[in-house]
Amino acid sequence: MKRDRTQFLKAVVLLCAVIVSSKGWSQTGSINGRVTFTGTPPKETIFKHNVSTESCDKQVDLDRLVVGKNKGVQYTLIYLKNPPAGSTNGMKPAVIDQKNCRYTPHMTIAAKGSTLEMVNSDPLLHTSHGYLYSGMERSTAFNIAQPIAGQRTQQQLRKAGMIEIECDAGHVWMSCWVWVTPSPFAAITNEAGDFVLENIPAGTYTLALWHEGWTIKTKDAADRPKFSDPVAQTREVTVTAGKTTTINFELR
Numbered sequence: 001m002k003r004d005r006t007q008f009l010k011a012v013v014l015l016c017a018v019i020v021s022s023k024g025w026s027q028t029g030s031i032n033g034r035v036t037f038t039g040t041p042p043k044e045t046i047f048k049h050n051v052s053t054e055s056c057d058k059q060v061d062l063d064r065l066v067v068g069k070n071k072g073v074q075y076t077l078i079y080l081k082n083p084p085a086g087s088t089n090g091m092k093p094a095v096i097d098q099k100n101c102r103y104t105p106h107m108t109i110a111a112k113g114s115t116l117e118m119v120n121s122d123p124l125l126h127t128s129h130g131y132l133y134s135g136m137e138r139s140t141a142f143n144i145a146q147p148i149a150g151q152r153t154q155q156q157l158r159k160a161g162m163i164e165i166e167c168d169a170g171h172v173w174m175s176c177w178v179w180v181t182p183s184p185f186a187a188i189t190n191e192a193g194d195f196v197l198e199n200i201p202a203g204t205y206t207l208a209l210w211h212e213g214w215t216i217k218t219k220d221a222a223d224r225p226k227f228s229d230p231v232a233q234t235r236e237v238t239v240t241a242g243k244t245t246t247i248n249f250e251l252r
């Protein structure tokens, strides 16, 4: 009799495990939210220069802290720090345009192993000097020279991490960012500061925020502005199947 009961309990445990593995773990939820600036945002970081070309605006917005309506902060990276398995096949290839001596978009996401396309829309030489960060140290990942308007160049992104791109052709204000990721659970905030991460298997994760930092601290020998350290924040978040969990962040 006792043996029968043990067998029965074992069967129940096994059945529960089957249900959880076939249903619970395969179900997904979403995380959305907004990044806002608390307090009065500092003035836009406008850069004045003496480069004489019609293509470059004389005063350039450095795009370092872009605060829109309702104080939403654009160009903030949001991602899962300990991501579950997920395919990057659905991610769009990253394209960055060099137009009027600015990189557009200022920040983008690319799948590890994918190809970044650099486009030069200006009739002058730009370079895309990509630096891969390891902590606060950075080293050259690629260096592309594009002297001709309409030129398009592909660059494979083999290593994951944060890449900063700068122009070495005299346009010291040109800077943009590419987050190279092996996981699809990453997003950049839009003009309103909003983000959404979808199709996340139910579970508890660390949601991370990264912003490049916006205060000009110094300029190097070439007059290139150097900024305050990046801002990083994390939050624990539990994703429930079929539901959207809202997590808001504040920069200040």
Ligand SMILES: [Cu+2]
Pocket (backbone or CB within 6 Å): 101, 125, 126, 127, 167, 168, 169, 170, 171, 174
């Ligand atoms: Cu340039």
